[in-house]
Structures are given as C-alpha cells and as structure tokens.
Amino acid sequence: MTGSIADIAISAMIVLGASFALIGSWGLVRLPSLMERLHGPTKATTLGLGGMLTGSILYFHLTGGAWSLHELLISLFLFITAPISANMIAKVHLHHLRVNPDDDGLDPTGPAGLPPAPSGTSAWATYEAPGRTSTAATSEI
Amino acid sequence: MIAYAVSYGFACLALALCLNLWRLIKGPTIGDRIVALDTMVINAIAVIVLIGIATASVISYEAALILAMVGFIGTVAYCKFLLRGDIVE
Numbered sequence: 001m002t003g004s005i006a007d008i009a010i011s012a013m014i015v016l017g018a019s020f021a022l023i024g025s026w027g028l029v030r031l032p033s034l035m036e037r038l039h040g041p042t043k044a045t046t047l048g049l050g051g052m053l054t055g056s057i058l059y060f061h062l063t064g065g066a067w068s069l070h071e072l073l074i075s076l077f078l079f080i081t082a083p084i085s086a087n088m089i090a091k092v093h094l095h096h097l098r099v100n101p102d103d104d105g106l107d108p109t110g111p112a113g114l115p116p117a118p119s120g121t122s123a124w125a126t127y128e129a130p131g132r133t134s135t136a137a138t139s140e141i
Numbered sequence: 142m143i144a145y146a147v148s149y150g151f152a153c154l155a156l157a158l159c160l161n162l163w164r165l166i167k168g169p170t171i172g173d174r175i176v177a178l179d180t181m182v183i184n185a186i187a188v189i190v191l192i193g194i195a196t197a198s199v200i201s202y203e204a205a206l207i208l209a210m211v212g213f214i215g216t217v218a219y220c221k222f223l224l225r226g227d228i229v230e
Contacts, residue, residue, distance in 0.1 A: 004142075011146035014194070018150035021187055025157035028164050028180055034172045037164075041180035045157075049187050052150070056190050059143070060199065070202035074186070074209055081213040085179055088220035093172045095224055 006062045013055030020048025034093050042086040050075045147195045154191065157184050175219050182212030 024047075027040025053071040060068050158181060165177035186205045193201040218228050 007142045011142050014143070014146040014150050014191070017187070018153035018191075021184055022153040022157045025160040025180060025184065028176065029160045034170060034176070037173060037176055041176055041183065045180055045183050049183055049190070052187050052190050056194055059194050059197075063197065068199060068202070070199070070206065071190070074190075074202070074206050077206070077209050077213075078183070078186075081209070085213060085216040085220070088217055088224075089172055089175055089179075092175065092220050092223045093170070096170060096172065 006058070010055050010059050010062070013051050013058060017048045017050070017052030017055060020051060021045050022048075024048060035090065038086050038089060042082050046078055046082045049078060143194070147191055150191050151188070151195075154184055154188050158188075171223060175216060178219075179212065179216045182208060182215070186212070 021044070024040045024044030027044060028037055031037045031040060053075045057068065057071045060066065161177050161181045161184065165174055165181070168174060186208050189201050189205040189208065193199065193205075221228050
C-alpha cells in the first residue's frame with residue numbers, strides 16, 4: 001500500500017460517496033410528494049456515486065499505478081442520463097395528474113405545490129394517453 | 142483504513158437499498174416506483190464499484206457500465222410506456 005495520505009484520500013472519497021448515496025435514498029423516503037422526491041435520488045445519489053468512482057480511480061491509480069478510464073466513463077454516462085430520466089419521470093407525474101386529476105392515493109401538493117401553468121392557452125408538454133378523451137396532446141389545449 | 146471505509150460504504154448502501162425497497166413497495170403512485178427502481182439501480186452500481194475496490198479487481202467495471210446503461214434504458218422505457226402506451230412506435 002502507498003502512503004497514508006493516499007489512504008486517507010481514498011477512504012474519504014468512499015465515505016463521502018456512501019453517505020451521499022444514503023442521504024439521497026433517505027430523501028426518497030422522507031420527502032412528501034413525488035416532485036420533491038425526485039430531488040434526492042437524481043442529485044444526491046448521483047453525486048455520491050461520482051464520489052465513490054473518484055475514490056475508485058484514486059485507488060487503482062495508487063495501488064496499480066495505472067489510470068483507468070472505466071470509472072470516468074461510468075460517471076460521465078450517469079451524469080448525462082440522470083437529468084434525462086428525472087425529466088421523464090416528472091413528465092409522467094404531470095401526465096398522471098392531467099389524465100386523472102382526482103385519482104389520489106397521491107399527494108400532488110407537497111410544500112412546493114403544483115408547478116405553475118406555463119402560460120395562457122398552452123399546457124405542459126407531456127403526451128396524450130391513447131384511448132383517452134384528453135385533448136392536451138403536446139402544447140395547445 | 143480503506144477496509145473500514147469499504148465496510149462503512151457497504152453498510153450505508155445496504156441501508157439505502159432497504160429504504161428504496163420501502164418506497165418501491167409503498168408507492169403511492171407509479172412515478173414513485175419508477176424513481177425507486179432508478180435509485181436502486183444507481184445504488185447497485187455503487188455496490189459493484191465497492192466490490193471492485195474491496196477485491197482489488199477491475200473486472201467488475203464492465204458490469205457497472207452495463208448496469209448503468211440498462212438502468213437508464215429501463216427507466217426511459219417505463220416512462221415512455223406510461224406516457225404513450227407503447228415503447229417503440
């Protein structure tokens with residue numbers, strides 16, 4: 001094993017990453033509605049995994065002496081895809097609220113409330129469910 | 142010291158996966174379940190990375206990369222299905 005500073009750096013990155021992952025999952029349980037719940041996993045957990053991958057890069061560099069780009073590839077891929085999946089899930093939520101506005105096991109209004117309507121005659125750009133009578137397809141009502 | 146950090150990481154991730162499972166079972170909406178599954182995939186990738194550090198082997202990174210891709214595609218497929226009623230149109 002290399003010097004103790006390297007040990008401390010690797011351990012710190014692993015502990016930080018695991019803590020962030022745990023905090024993100026705790027937010028998923030703790031927060032009141034789906035729009036708030038999205039924040040925990042998509043931000044904190046992704047950041048935690050980034051920290052853990054940084055620790056892994058350091059570990060394999062300091063023990064094996066070679067830079068490995070696998071971790072960089074994984075973290076790049078995750079950091080690109082996390083906002084996309086969060087956007088898709090938010091669209092599913094808005095779509096669900098629009099299609100059946102009073103089917104509520106859900107609590108659409110957390111502390112943040114519903115998002116404000118975009119403007120005048122337009123609506124959120126979710127899709128129309130096939131077979132429904134909803135007219136809101138993409139933008140114009 | 143690294144061994145202790147890895148043990149702490151495994152404990153945190155196990156707890157995180159249990160919390161995700163709770164949200165996956167409880168719901169209440171389908172969106173919550175999708176979020177829970179997405180988070181479970183991310184935590185599983187973290188577990189794979191930690192296993193790679195604990196065993197000092199680089200073999201597991203392909204598994205982590207593939208799981209990252211499959212998890213993202215799975216999330217998008219769920220969302221597309223709920224939005225459109227179809228995945229590939």
